[in-house]
Amino acid sequence: MFMMTVAANVVPLVGVFHLGWSAQTFAVIYTIELVVAVPFAGLKALFARCPPNYDELERSGEDDPPKPDERGEVSVGSSDLTHRRGSVAIVDPLPPIYPRNVPFVARAFGSAVALVGMFLFVLGRFVDVPATLADPSVAASVVFLVFSHVGVVNREYFRKRRHETSTPRDVVASATTEAGLAMVVLMFAIVGGPVGALVAFVAVKLFAEWRSYRGEVPFDPEEGMGTLSPVAAPDAPPTVEVRPDRRSVRATALWWGVKSAVSGGPAYLFTWVGLTAGSVGTIAATVVCFVLLPTAIGGLKTLEYGLTHGTLAYQRRDDTVVAYDDLTETVQWVTPVDDIRDAELCEGELVDRACGTRTFSLTTFAGEYELSVAHLREYGQAVEAFELPVETTAFGPLDQRVAGAAAAVGACGVAAVAGLAYSAPTIAAVVAGFGGPFGVVALRSAWQWALPAA
Template identity: 30%
Template structure:
């Protein structure tokens, strides 16, 4: 949707204002006596705003992104089709772009913010507050906000870019922040006038280049864009709804979906950066660092909420519809078909899922679904037998393994056996806090893995 798109004169005016705003730091260095800490403060504020707006831009981008397979956080959402329009005056938000927005915010949260807080707390930089510094910061922020509202949303630029392509600008600013940060850590002696002027000129040139290429039709060589060549493709095509009436429909049961999302939280901390945050959280809990403990808990809750929300959006908003010969998975929140399959050619089998055993619900494994002849699932549903009957599905053996008390007892006893060693170490008076943290990091996963496997085996036969 394009609401009141700006004219070419308005677009060039935005570019001119942005260029002037980027020249404010140069004036500050040459005539107002700004030091390296002033530059670092200004560019850090600009970087934060850039990252937040880049994440917002990524959500609206209509072009597809090739991405890196299974690398981005919440990468499973890249398979989702359809978009959601939260406000009628705004374009649609695409869940397939959430992994890229999460990558932008995640890098800033895990890498930049902790390092920045640690630097400001330990180095105590000599910042010289001034009206010119305030004006420069406000000018850069207003310029970016105006560009986002006027050109990207109202001008319809979101229709011509991909989420992956938007990563370019935060990357450029990150390099500038790294350079200025290294200079700041070395002190004012490395921040001479010539060097500071050079940094501002390079950063300003980069920003003006982006403004000119994005907001005008001038024949500027796309040197930087070549690094992002091929970073957008056509989005996944929509799947057509079969002709004919709906013979039956079944909605997903939300409770087993939410329960099934809990193990997915562990994958959110599988990356070394997020695992490092967990180690810091454990250290803060043992040493009594209340501030870091609160920050760590907030981070854990955000990651857990993102994993649960991602899993629910993948499975919890689906309605399964039976047409004459086709079975369709329709996302009621996004208003788009996710997959379809011929009932006669697909293979249906009972999935022995732990949430289904605990809640007495049911899930079917489906093989041979379009597109891409992929494996997927139907459910979980509240009544599996009624679902099979209503959708007329050819399930050969709609039964799960019987409860096995011997397997459950054996698995739980083995889990307790493996837990005995770390529990004994934790309660031993000969092990201090530092040693306990080291053992938890070094050998904790060795004992945790068999415990998880034993509990998983017990739950599958409960």
């Protein structure tokens, strides 16, 4: 089997060096194969049955554990959704999907966007990638690649039941590592033009296949597997039940999606440069890179936040606070009322201030993680029913001058980029690509400055 793979990847080299085949065409096809594998890995990760290694996820973020109102800032590692218990059956022939794996899907699609931008930026120096993709034979090859990936996933992942022993991080990391390695090698091989790019892709492909054949994959599910034991809750019916306000959850989810979409500005810029260097017009490239791609990335982040908070119900059962997920029909966490050591109002929630809702972080004596009771409109009822030791449910005064100035500067920045897009699209693309992430950081700092001092 491995020798067949070697032969299949050596044939293009023989054709290019001895039969006059187009190295540009094969370089583009290899690029598409590497990039397509990443979102497919994200879709596969949805079905991974084994939880990730939570210690590794925490270490992949900041040194200090994130505060409850700051979770979600670091991709995957700080998302509360990764601790979600339970699964959902979507289609009968397929295994259930696990909501806790959605952050890994978002990571995979974000990585795919970044890889597309980098590959287009590098290959665009000597290959007209859009024109090459428009060639009927290349387009047919791309369609074949997509269908072949579907067949491989069905045969190797589902029929052999590898999803039962896989972790989502392992599935995503295996694809992103191969594509990232190809990107690094391509940087050094670019001096060889299309032929150098083809040699680089073939070398990385054979190396990855050899490691897989030898069983020396760098990410072993058995080593990266975590535990997520079921939670036992009292059988008594809930005496009190409060739910997150849907409007507040949707607005916050949209806000998180916008921030995530804007933060990917450099990847959109590299993609825009690669497309406009070829045969794609400026307007079409702008729509793809600064409208469609941000919408896709932001949409996944919006979905992630909605699944994190929008499907929960907070209940009082006997002397216990229970978080129950209506989507997976599973208890998520349980804490006795007497075990709640501290409860704190999250001052930094922008949408809570606008919608009149409240989010509380709970610290328990025995809990390993802080618990969150988010976006409650009946927060007074929750404080009384759950006996939360919170000092106040009223937000402190916000510095209106700082908040207003930050909003005005942000609006002016968006208007300036929109104006530049008509007269100087290249400058507008550069400003949007690098100014977007900077603007997110600046607005976040201004918001923290405007909040009342602790």
